Amino acid sequence: MVATNSNLKVLGIAGSLRQGSFNRALIGAAVELAPDGMTIETFDLNALPLFNADVEEQGDPLSVVEFKQAIRDADALLFATPEYNYGLPGVLKNALDWASRPPESPLSGKPAAIMGASPGRTGTARSQLQLRQTLQSTRSPTMPGPEVLVAGAHELVNEEGVLVDDKTRQYVSKLLDALAQWVLRFET
Numbered sequence: 001m002v003a004t005n006s007n008l009k010v011l012g013i014a015g016s017l018r019q020g021s022f023n024r025a026l027i028g029a030a031v032e033l034a035p036d037g038m039t040i041e042t043f044d045l046n047a048l049p050l051f052n053a054d055v056e057e058q059g060d061p062l063s064v065v066e067f068k069q070a071i072r073d074a075d076a077l078l079f080a081t082p083e084y085n086y087g088l089p090g091v092l093k094n095a096l097d098w099a100s101r102p103p104e105s106p107l108s109g110k111p112a113a114i115m116g117a118s119p120g121r122t123g124t125a126r127s128q129l130q131l132r133q134t135l136q137s138t139r140s141p142t143m144p145g146p147e148v149l150v151a152g153a154h155e156l157v158n159e160e161g162v163l164v165d166d167k168t169r170q171y172v173s174k175l176l177d178a179l180a181q182w183v184l185r186f187e188t
Contacts, residue, residue, distance in 0.1 A: 008038040008180055011074035015081040015092030015116075015127075017046050020161045022117035022153035023080035026172065029163040030078060030115075033173045038180055040078065043070045051097040064098045071099055071106035076183045077140070078176075081116040083127035093134065100138045107138035111186050113179045115148035115172065117156075123149030143182045148175050 012027040031040045047063035049055065060068070071077065082089050099107050114131055116124025128149065135142045148171045150156065156165035163169060 006037040008076070008183060009074050010034070010038060010040045010076045010078050010179065011070050012040045012042045012078045012080070013045065013092070013095070014042070015045070015079065015089045015095075015131075017091055021082065022119075022150070022157050023082050025153075025157040025161050025163045026080040026115055026117050026148075026150065027078070028161065029169055029172050030080075030176060033169060033176060035173075035177055035180060038176065041070070041074070043067060045091050045095045048091075048095055048098060051094055056101060060098070067095065068099055068106050071110060074110070076179055077107075077110055077112040078179065079112065079114045079116075079131060081114065081124055081127045081131050083116065083118045083120065083122075083124040086126045088127045088130040088134065092131070096134055096138065105138055107135070107140045109186065110140050111143070111179075111183045112140045113143040113175055113182065115150070115175055117150035117153035119152060119154040121151050123151040123153075125149055141182075141186060143179060146171070146174050146178055148172060 014023040014027045016023045034040050112135055114128050116128050118124045132142050156168050158164050
């Protein structure tokens with residue numbers, strides 16, 4: 001699929017299963033703030049089973065097939081990752097493990113951007129670094145910046161799971177504008 005400024009399709013993936021997660025709020029804000037010509041669809045990782053080569057050998061489960069197709073259909077990926085114990089959450093790594101499997105990974109060559117939110121002071125710097133390393137191994141060109149490292153997220157998201165902090169919303173908006181330009185660099 002070839003992106004243009006008028007029909008850029010982004011797949012938003014929150015690396016948390018919790019309905020009220022701060023990273024789901026970031027993805028929700030991105031959906032609201034998408035610039036003209038960009039649409040952001042989301043994929044819920046909740047249905048993906050744990051990666052198991054024995055299961056894969058029998059054929060990908062339907063949820064994995066749907067996840068891989070959603071990646072193929074998108075022009076770019078937008079990840080919002082929490083940070084668990086200084087690292088990438090298992091649910092997100094599991095999803096990438098399924099999507100990266102040969103013979104053809106839909107992640108290969110797929111432009112990506114990363115953001116993340118945490119109640120902690122470092123915002124998700126460590127998990128974002130681990131996610132960048134994983135995406136490097138899948139040959140997904142990951143945008144170098146701007147970085148969106150949301151610290152103190154519990155104070156920026158309301159009880160309905162909406163990101164209400166204007167400054168953070170501006171950061172997300174700038175990231176989306178940069179993502180639109182990043183994708184254009186990879187058009188063929």
